[in-house]
Amino acid sequence: MATVPLLRDEEAGAAALAVFDDIRAKRQTDYVNNFWRALAHDPATLKATWERAQAVMAPGALDPLVKELIYIAVSTANGCDYCVHSHTAAAKARGMTPAMHGELLAVIAMAAQTNALATALSVPVDDRFKA
Amino acid sequence: MATVPLLRDEEAGAAALAVFDDIRAKRQTDYVNNFWRALAHDPATLKATWERAQAVMAPGALDPLVKELIYIAVSTANGCDYCVHSHTAAAKARGMTPAMHGELLAVIAMAAQTNALATALSVPVDDRFKA
Amino acid sequence: MATVPLLRDEEAGAAALAVFDDIRAKRQTDYVNNFWRALAHDPATLKATWERAQAVMAPGALDPLVKELIYIAVSTANGCDYCVHSHTAAAKARGMTPAMHGELLAVIAMAAQTNALATALSVPVDDRFKA
Amino acid sequence: MATVPLLRDEEAGAAALAVFDDIRAKRQTDYVNNFWRALAHDPATLKATWERAQAVMAPGALDPLVKELIYIAVSTANGCDYCVHSHTAAAKARGMTPAMHGELLAVIAMAAQTNALATALSVPVDDRFKA
Amino acid sequence: MATVPLLRDEEAGAAALAVFDDIRAKRQTDYVNNFWRALAHDPATLKATWERAQAVMAPGALDPLVKELIYIAVSTANGCDYCVHSHTAAAKARGMTPAMHGELLAVIAMAAQTNALATALSVPVDDRFKA
Amino acid sequence: MATVPLLRDEEAGAAALAVFDDIRAKRQTDYVNNFWRALAHDPATLKATWERAQAVMAPGALDPLVKELIYIAVSTANGCDYCVHSHTAAAKARGMTPAMHGELLAVIAMAAQTNALATALSVPVDDRFKA
Known part of the structure; x- marks a missing residue:
């Protein structure tokens, strides 16, 4: 059980939701895994982590x-x-x-x-x- | 500084020396690095570690x-x-x-x-x- | 699942129970959390840990x-x-x-x-x- | 001793030097510490790390x-x-x-x-x- | 939940099964614990780990x-x-x-x-x- | 090099010196090793650590x-x-x-x-x- 609630789409703020949408688009799936839903409480860290991960893990x-x-x-x-x-x-x-x-x-x-x-x-x- | 003295060739026992020789042959160099010279106090672990490392790191x-x-x-x-x-x-x-x-x-x-x-x-x- | 059973009040010895009582008094709650109930198998460590924790975490x-x-x-x-x-x-x-x-x-x-x-x-x- | 040489200003490329300059300006000192000089071999990671550090450590x-x-x-x-x-x-x-x-x-x-x-x-x- | 399925006897290959049998014989029990059943996907590592463990843990x-x-x-x-x-x-x-x-x-x-x-x-x- | 200076006897306060003396008496040696000399900046932690260590490491x-x-x-x-x-x-x-x-x-x-x-x-x- 996480130390914070996992945020469903309808609970996430606009900034977090924008990252969820980008995750969906880049991965071509509707599924957003728990890590991002837990991070969504802090949209700034969510966005920075997702963007850095894409840059680092790219070919x-x-x-x-x-x-x-x-x-x-x-x-x-x-x-x-x-x-x-x-x-x-x-x-x-x-x-x-x-x-x-x-x-x-x-x-x-x-x-x-x-x-x-x-x-x-x-x-x-x-x-x-x-x- | 190691917690045990690094063993030079002339200080190592026959079992450790045999591993040193195999390291030299397999790597085609005269140099035996400090890790193996420290491990040489325990020839059984030296041999097991060297042999497992070769198997694991092979193509x-x-x-x-x-x-x-x-x-x-x-x-x-x-x-x-x-x-x-x-x-x-x-x-x-x-x-x-x-x-x-x-x-x-x-x-x-x-x-x-x-x-x-x-x-x-x-x-x-x-x-x-x-x- | 713990590597030892968590001790309920009625299973704890007198020395452990005295620490439980002090925890309750200092924290002004009836609840003793699982960490202390697992530690209660070793009353000496239970007491030393609880006392040091209070000293260290105080203002x-x-x-x-x-x-x-x-x-x-x-x-x-x-x-x-x-x-x-x-x-x-x-x-x-x-x-x-x-x-x-x-x-x-x-x-x-x-x-x-x-x-x-x-x-x-x-x-x-x-x-x-x-x- | 580092696993890579520490880059002096005259050895760093333009992208790394720009980060060094920003470090100097923000910290109001001429000194660039060894961590950044080692990271300078990879200007992209240098820049990402320095920028994220500033955002995270700000008041x-x-x-x-x-x-x-x-x-x-x-x-x-x-x-x-x-x-x-x-x-x-x-x-x-x-x-x-x-x-x-x-x-x-x-x-x-x-x-x-x-x-x-x-x-x-x-x-x-x-x-x-x-x- | 493991990152690989635990292999039951009937799912394990001959090489893994031989190690299971040796574990049973040496420990004088029918029970093979989950660690070995997870490792059984890689019979070479299973065998090397079991054999080294016996040598290391012996009196x-x-x-x-x-x-x-x-x-x-x-x-x-x-x-x-x-x-x-x-x-x-x-x-x-x-x-x-x-x-x-x-x-x-x-x-x-x-x-x-x-x-x-x-x-x-x-x-x-x-x-x-x-x- | 430590993050704090190691305290020589003449630099340590009375509370730290009392612990140094106890270390010398219990160990029957004049030598006080660097760990205690670094900890001596915080006599309360020095004393608590030394006393707990003796209790824990005793037969x-x-x-x-x-x-x-x-x-x-x-x-x-x-x-x-x-x-x-x-x-x-x-x-x-x-x-x-x-x-x-x-x-x-x-x-x-x-x-x-x-x-x-x-x-x-x-x-x-x-x-x-x-x-």
Whole structure:
């Protein structure tokens, strides 16, 4: 249960509704997911987050699917269950296969364990790794 | 400064040295980085970690460069400075361009901020995101 | 579902019950929330936690509402859903308005993203920021 | 040592330099701190981060000093040493006294410990804490 | 709800089923818990994780119960609710008493708070603590 | 470099000095480590932290060495370099052998990786693991 009520369309103000409409248009779906409905209490943050997300997740030097895999990795390390779910769904929609999902999780788990080892050992950074 | 001394070749036992030799052969370099020299105090974990890392990071459904980007993402979220450095270097060696690096960081930052928002709002997972 | 049963008044020992009574008296309510009922299995930690919490959260150089905002920020970064809920409720009870809540979340999200960027870039601390 | 070189003014491109100039003008100082010099490799993220930071940290329903305290709290929980240093300096510049600093740290520590207890006990959220 | 369906025996492939059988034989129970059923989509990671877990958690210089306490501590700090539950159950099965559980939580909470204080203060490591 | 100056004996106030003296007496050493010298700016938190630490780390249902191992585990997961160093030194002083250190790190790494897998898979808690 959220710490704020999720706003239905008829409860959202004009500024929030404009973002909902843009989400619908850009994604070509009527569905607006819970994250945006919770954020709608603060239309300024809603708009800034949605606009920045579009810019960041657009095709560029990295493929949108690769960006979704990175998003899942960060969300997992930060323990955000909502984000793990929403971006796993987004990655599948962009073509993530079960084999890719499996390898993604194996890399996340490998990193988590070597992160822990390097931290517990407080390994000094090799000179050759410094920019 | 590490919580254990980094082992030079002449200080490492036979089991650890065998792993050092394999690292050198597989990577075609004489250089063994500090992480493995710190782990060498425990040859069983050294060997298990090195072998699992090779299996996990090998080409498969995901490209090795993509795997390095995911590794950087997890290491950043976990705050492992050593790992951020070593895998940023590894990603560059595998072809990560400055533009790719920039987009990687933008996605990591985007995920970190929406992770925080979703957690502070405790947004319930949409039914359609559940497997 | 907790990893231990929540103790009702009639299940709690005398030492735990004394803390429950103090919670009721200080907060002027009959309600003892789940956190304390779970902690009641270890009356020493229950008592130490409750007493320290009162000392720390009391008015001082910082206003109690400001302290609640800080509490929400830490709880969000640590991913503690229970704490996010209980301290969001506490902050509202102390006067947090929706506008303040929105700004709090915007700052938390801003910090989360620049934390990630600074860590991924391993930015060295400027001399002028050192005490 | 950063994972990228810090860009001096003469190494930064025009877009990054324009942000540096805006930082100098808004802060009324010649000094541009290391975070922005590291971010300057990606002028789009540099500009987006600087502009969002100004909007988020401006006076509003919460005082700018309170926002800095929240920033320190998040940065501490996320283990970002650079951010802890830069925002502790910023908070002092905005009037944080040693007494306020002490109380801030006491609240952060209190939250950290109850976050851990609530997580280890997996305490279910009380109905009355739900929005 | 998991991000992948939990595989029942009749849905798992031969490689995954062989691991399920080994789990049953080693633990002398018919029950295979959800973690392994979710991992079964990727039999290679399932097998590697199960085999490494057995090696790591076996009696050695540290007692298996002590290893379970350490596992709970890490899982708590990482905010993994599933792991907190499964390893609290495992620790109880290995003889963790309520008094031990209480002391474990008190140490976890103590560490969490001093971790936060040391990070917020950025305390430099004493020379005598370096290896 | 700390965010506050470390206080030498002659700079500390009477209340902080009394804690320093107690640390010296209880530990039977003249050395007061940096953590306490940084905390000395806030004598109330210094005293509360020192007193709670003594109560929590005392022999009880768990051995003091086991408590130090748990402390290292939490400090690693929280990424606190100072705490990893100080408690690794404390554990060695209490009898942690290299073999024990190696097994501790192997368990920490194992937990870190299964924490990540369980979170990325969002595995639902088995009914039998609930209290």
